[in-house]
Amino acid sequence: MYYILKVNFPGDTPDMFVQLSGKTRSYKVKKSHWAGQDWYMFSVSLNSTSYRAHGKELLVMQSTGWVSNWVLPPE
Numbered sequence: 001m002y003y004i005l006k007v008n009f010p011g012d013t014p015d016m017f018v019q020l021s022g023k024t025r026s027y028k029v030k031k032s033h034w035a036g037q038d039w040y041m042f043s044v045s046l047n048s049t050s051y052r053a054h055g056k057e058l059l060v061m062q063s064t065g066w067v068s069n070w071v072l073p074p075e
Helices: none
Strands: 002-008 016-021 042-054 058-063 067-071
Antiparallel strands (some): 002 016, 002 042, 042 058, 042 067
16 A cells, blocks of 8 residues: 655665655655765665554554665766
């Protein structure tokens, strides 16, 4: 039903988590994270997950493992 996208920025920049629709096929990370730097690399991880609430006390969830890779943004 959903994707959880995690972008891990090295250094002091906080990691970013985004919940995306299961139909999403692309996502753009804002260039402001590496603007003004000669080079920058970050890790992108993707997890597919489904969940359904049953009443107010039970959440049933199914999830895959995380798939990750390091990315060097284009010039």
